[in-house]
Amino acid sequence: MTAARDLFLVANSTDELGGVTAWTHQMARLFTSAGHRVHVIGVHESDLKMPVPQAPGYPVTSLYERHPPTPDPPRGARRLSVPARRRESRRIAAKKRAVAALESILGPARPGSVVVVTQVWPMEWLREMDTSHLTVIGMSHESFAYSRACHRYRWIKRHYPHVDRWLALTQEDADIWTAEGLNNVDFMPNALAHLPAVPSPRTEKTVCSIGRLADQKGVDMLLDTWAKVAPFRADWQLHMYGAGADETQLRRQCTELGLDTSVRWLGRTDDVPGALANSSVFVQSSRGEGFPLALMEAMASAVPCAAFDCAPGVREIVRDGEDGLLAPLGDLDALADRLLRLTGNPRLRDTMGERARANVQRFSEERILELWEELFALLER
Template identity: 70%
Template sequence: MSGSRDIFIVSNSTDELGGVTGWMHRTAQLFQEAGHRVHTVGVHAAERKMALPDPPGYPVTALYPAHPPTPWAARGLRDRFRIPARRAEARRVVRKRRAVDRLSEIFRAARPGGVVIVTQVWAMEWVGEADTAGLRVIGMSHESYDYSRASHRYRWIRNHYPALDHWLVLTAEDADKWAGDGMDNVGFMPNALAGLPDVPSPRREKSVASIGRLTDQKGIDMLLDAWALVAPQRPDWRLDVYGTGEDEAELRTLCTALGLDGSVDWRGRTDDVPGALADSSVFVQSSRGEGFPLALLEAMASGVPCAAFDCAPGVREIIRDGEDGLLAPAGDIGALADRLLRLTGNPRMRDAMGDRARANVQRFSEAETMGRWEELFALLER
């Protein structure tokens, strides 16, 4: 390491329930333990809160007390006479300028060699307008190239990221795709595994666990459809769904319509992921899109074999199909059900894959990842 740095980690929110927020605070702790000065910044404070480190040991700043309003623009002559909307937009612009000024003030406190890490594409809008003179700016995307390409975030990346000192995706495969798309400042940095539980799951409970936000991206609707194929053949097994989100009511309705209320338990959010995994024998991930999912790393670290949709390079980089887990083609509900039936029906397979998962996942250790960050910081100084 070339010495202590000032590192600013900027995200959409500092306390929103989700994987990126968890990544931000764990990475901030690791940077601090390595001797760096860290300041975490969110564009806004969240409604659905995540439990933060207590105390965090570093400043945590939200630029807005709640999610800022979206921009408004007149789209025709009639809109020009919408006086309340025009006044609201003027107030939004003023508040944004104040937020950007506050962010600039935070950045100006940096010593020479400071680094800004922007974890999400939307937050780059504020960083791009702030004063980053003398700082190296690193952008990140925590989702796959294909998932970004199919969303509005692709345009934001094309607009905001080419001029950055560097930007990072989660896998070499995605970095190659972005490079092929003309982005020549891209590299990759995998998420780090926080650590191994002292004792792996005994894999005795007849429970399949899903852990994640109840949103469209996580594909819990597809998981319920798959479980409708599994449950009749595994009447003594249950599906434990951990998480909350805006789709919860709709998903519970779907669960009832599929006749699954007797075999699906809605566990709500949990701050004890190792405990939830210790009570499970199989982990399932049914996402439509992912980056480098921490939930998979955590399940494997607990010795819980995983069945997952092969929806992103990060998923197939974590799971070695047929060795330490089972992959199903993205969106193939029948195939996911087949993988769940295989794991729930074969205790010897579960034990063998779970043990290999716990061993293999250690290649994503925090020490390994922190070494890669230090190498990147040194490279950017040249």
């Protein structure tokens, strides 16, 4: 029997469409079911929302109603225009109010309470308050390579040396961050959210993609890849589930490639298991990932996957050649080859699909919850 704790999950947003939001509410539900007192906190409410539980069984708080403004460039107050100085003054005042709201939640927390910062950005607010009575765990839900290529690398180097433990998603990335000079790094895989009672029969001639229509997800590369596949698979369709800012230009690209008859744009879905049950192959074309939940859900449905090997989390989940097929990142010909192999060989689909369903259960919610409890106990010593 584990000790009940106050657990605070602090994210960029509590309702933004994407995998981190899904993970946050999945873990809040798991921790609550284990007897912990959970509070989910987001920096801001999101414009592009995903469905979240209407009555989740734990409090959910946003510090801002919308994305807070970014600071003006640090050029010195005397060089800023009067409107810019006023904007900056309003931003600072709003941030003080947000820090006070966060402190009103975390300040009264019981001894042994844990704050899990699911993305590094909220540390900008957390570090402005006293957290000496709390255990703080930082996380990154993307690969080292993807963080290294953007501003989040600097944020991690600035903020995460100060937390009690910070978690990458794989041992491979944890080792890289340790080599970068951080001595408090560990890793924690994501948990498989759902194991359907009945796997996909893999009888529909459908390839499924699930993800935001944004640059990171590489949907533009997927369309270029499908243009190489479609002439050889005239009776197959690519079903695109997702929404995002790039939808208009992606649909235009689809038309320009002559794919309108073989690509269906199905929007966001609240029924991922249902989408996968009607699919025979899953494809992931991301430029960068962490430990992708959609990939695990496809495998749990016994749908074999073709994916770019874009992150350690992808090759941790998919055992290439055993339960799925990986292609080098950005190699459209290689990804097309993997899709042609899976769509053209029912026996290969069935064999890899059944292996995928069996293998992915090593990331069961029960097992991942055990790992979290072990970590909490370790940090309390």
